[in-house]
Amino acid sequence: MAKSSKSVLVVGLGRFGSAVAMTLDAMGQDVLAVDKDPGLVARWSTHVPVVQADMTDVLAIEQIDASQFDTAVVAIGDSVEASVITTGNLLDAGVTDLWAKSVSVQHARILQRIGARHIINAETDAGKRVGHLVSGNYLDYIEIEGAHTVVKIHTPSHAVGKSIEDAQVHERYGITVVGIKSPGKEFQYGSKELIMHRNDELVIMGTEDQIDKFIHDGNR
Structure with missing residues (x-):
């Protein structure tokens, strides 16, 4: 198999697995999707490379030469037993x-x-993300490994008109401004001289406590 792109095997073509396969395929990755359900295989056969196989069967693993893939995603959600056996x-x-x-x-x-x-707690992760978005503080929210998160917010009122350096974003709050997206302009990485304007979208990284302090500092 050609190694010009990452080769990924996606097992399970439910909503989660099909979304993973479609996204990877759109990104130019070398994807093969597998499902034992002939109906799902037929549905997705015009969108991504797909084969019908029961991956709980060691013979199926051998037939598709699974060992040649760089990465595998086991997206089986309707059977814990099948998920565990396939993973093994x-x-x-x-x-x-x-x-x-x-x-x-x-x-x-x-x-x-x-x-x-890697364990994907799909419903829990999605629920936490939606909860943070519904709270109204964040425009977007990504939890990364460890205590830190990456969020997108509008510039807090107390930081409007200040540069990242003048606002002492890292010194006072412990957060990092990854970048700034101003309306109608290209995304800019967070150099210290960048000015934060009222309608700018800031992409910042830190712990939730640090981020919340930065957002609400002017209201205290």
Whole structure:
């Protein structure tokens, strides 16, 4: 298999798996999607490369040469047993960069114990993101590993008209301004001399407490 792009095997073509496969394909990655349901295979066959196979069967793993893929995503959500067996089969085949969707804490724990490198708590992660967006403080929210998050906000009133350096964003709040998007202008990376205007969108990184302090400091 050509290595000009990352090769990714996506197992499971439900809403989550099909979205992953379509996104990767649109990004130019070398994707193969697999599902045992002939109806789903037929539905997605005109959109992404797809084969019908039951990946709980070791023979199917061998037939599609799963070991040749750089990464695998196990997106099976309707059967914990099938998810765990498929994950184990792919790990046994030598796929080390493996992402697996979990549907419960117990499911995630099992996947972690058998060696899945990344656990995707799809519903929990989405729920936390929506909760933060509904709160009205953030325009967008991404939780990253550890205590830090990356959020998009409008410039807080107390920082309007100030440069990143003059506002002492990092010194006072401990956050980092990754970049600024002004209306009608290109995204700019957060150099210290950039001025933060009222309608600018700031992409910032820090802990939730640090970010909230930055947002609300002028109201205290």
